[in-house]
Amino acid sequence: MEIILKKASESLVMMTELVLPNDTNVFGNLMGGRLMYWMDIASALSAQKHANAPVVTASVDNISFEAPILLGNVVYIEAKVSRAFTTSMEVHIRVWGEDLKRQHKYKSNEAYYTFVSLNADGKPSPVPQLTPQSEYEQKLYEGAMRRRQLRLILGGKMKPNDAFELKALFAEE
Template identity: 60%
Template structure:
């Protein structure tokens, strides 16, 4: 039987403050800097799940919903949503807080995919993921569709082979 780990075991949270060197000319956090922070927190989460070295395989749509201003505090939370053979999908939520005004907002959300590798850089198996909460179960169930969509868009899977996406690609009502 393959080893199993609970989703909560991969939870990683981190906090950063937006400093002048992190900002663009509008005094907002640069998108590339935020993506770097997201990649780091997600990689740690994937490492905690797999107990292996991991490499970033893909980044799903990262939308910038609200700017994060100079001096704001940035909160990043990452957790593995599903594990496949050697890959893991990690969900990242980003929020920011203006401490003096005590206002917070959800600013970003994304899914990153990581592959566990051995010392030679070859993919290696990872434990199965066991979701427990309602949120974890929803993310787990949607992960296969997101994975198949990534593979189809990356031309690594034919649309007709994407069982979870048939209703999107083909009219199944006939």
Template identity: 65%
Template sequence: MRKQKFVKESYVQMTELVLPNDTNTFHNLMGGKMMHWMDIVSAISAQRHSNCPVVTASVDNVSFKETIKLGNVITLEARVTRAFSTSMEVHINVWAEDIPSGTKVKSNEAFFTFVALGENGQPVPVPEAIPETAEEKDKYDGALRRRQLRLILAGRMKPHDANELKSIFNL
């Protein structure tokens, strides 16, 4: 039987400084570098929850809401939103801070999915994620719908089998 862990136990915060090597010709942070940092912070969160090595299984839409400039300080926050049998959904928020001007804006957010692996490299069961706050409960409640949509888009589930999505698509 799987044990349980509180969502807050998977919380990870990571801070990076945007340096010239991280930017494009417009001195904006390159999207690939941002996704690299998002993958790292969310993988640490999933490992913290599962106590196992993890691999990235999927990345949901990553929207770039605000430009991140050279010299900005980036804060990435990640936490597991829900755990399934061997996989975990992790939500990431990204904040961009311009210290000289004193401004801080939310620049990105996304959901990544990870699978926990045992010593033999095969998937292993993960603890149930227990939400406590209203925000954690909201993310937890939506996780099954997001999971079913991911599985449909990956061709691993038929739309008519997605019980959580039937009301959305009138199936």
């Protein structure tokens, strides 16, 4: 099997949306489900760019809602693959809102999505490995294995004793 390396920046997807009345709840805030839908689209596009193949969502975790995005505000979603495994990829998503009237941009959300690359038969297929370029990308890359092990434990696909990266965090020297 040929090992292909790709830069994290090659998977970058930027998506922009305008919050309209149909996107909001009774308080005039963007509905969380609508934002998660947009985040899933942006992160799937990022994973597909990296894998150069169709992908499916395997998991969504750690969506942190920090600040509401209001009716009439603009939503900016940045999605980038943070680490590639054998057939899966973790995508890191950051979301900002912008109040155009006040010319104020603010961080709203952050999350991690996991995608699996599929071949023409709908079976998992290998993905290119990732080479982080910046210090920030390196930090995300290094933490991805721990986040993956935690997802696998919580999903019942890994025993806690097999999570060596997680155990290392708690090991006494």
